[in-house]
Amino acid sequence: MKTNNFLILITLTIVFQSHAQHLNQEITNEGETPFLLGKIDKQGLEGDHYKSWFTTNYENYQPNSEQVPAITSELKNYTITLFLGTWCGDSQREVPKFYKVLDACEFPMEQLTVVAVSRQANMYKQSPQHEEKGLNIHRVPTIIFYKNGKEVNRIVEHPIGTFEDDILNIITVNNYKSNYQIVTAVDQILKKKGIKGLKQKSKKLIKTFEGNVSSMFELNTYGKILYTTNSIDEAIAVFKLNTKLFPNEPRVFMSLANTLGVFGNKMEAIKVLEEAIKLHPDHKDLKENLELVKSN
Secondary structure, eight states, X not given: OHHHHHHHHHHHHHHHHHHHHHTTEEEOOTTSOOEEEEEXXXXXXXXXXXXXXXXXXXXXXXXXXXXXXXXXXXXXXXXXXXXXXXXXXXXXHHHHHHHHHHHHTTOOGGGEEEEEOBOSGGGBTOOTTOTTTTSOOOXXXXXXXXXXXXXXXXXXXXXXXXXXXXXXXXXTTOOOOOSOHXXXXXXXXXXXXXXXXXXXXXXXXXXXXXXXXXOTHHHHHHHHHHHHTTOHHHHHHHHHHHHHHOXXXXXXXXXXXXXXXXXXXXXXXXXXXXXXXXXXXXXXXXXXXXXXXXXX
């Protein structure tokens, strides 16, 4: 029995050490600002390279003393997953506030999972264990609220009101709509109906969202995420939709054409740029982009 207990203790120690080694992993590349990657906790955010913004923004934020009691009891019935980038200005501003609210509500930290994603081009907004896979993480921070194992709602990039306002809505009436609703709609269509479904619903999407999307970057960033996760056809479909929503933005055509060109659709890429030049005849970058595509 002593031998068995000893072996069990060693096994548990190895498992614990292995887990600890992967928590708060820091990436330090020469000439670049260090960043955290993978699963992290508050201790990691209080580390030397991050405490200047984390501690300052945490201490400066004062949660609403009237709303905190209304949130505290019910919020403990939820689990939360937070995706952030320690290199991201929005994460640096918003994540400390969110932690301050959780602390004020005495939220059990064992019910919080925090994942830091990469800023590097080949792993953009991804983590080593890919906890983000299938979750439509296109902006950080993204805070997902789960109850009984199912997603209830999420806060994307920043709260619509305050964190207290948004959380109270999510855990009560839950008619909350986060930022970037067009991305949510497109992502759901792609998951349920695929590219064919997106093409069928393009006119309806344009009618619904035209004039209600803040900028071309809402879908452009989402398309970039699809591209970097090898969902190339889906990325192209999203970039095409973006050209219909923002025909007055030359960059949407370049994003589409460059993606087509990289993946062997040179003639289609040329056609996209030529049509864009008809809309924007004096745009220098479009013309240069066309010559570049033609020469490759």
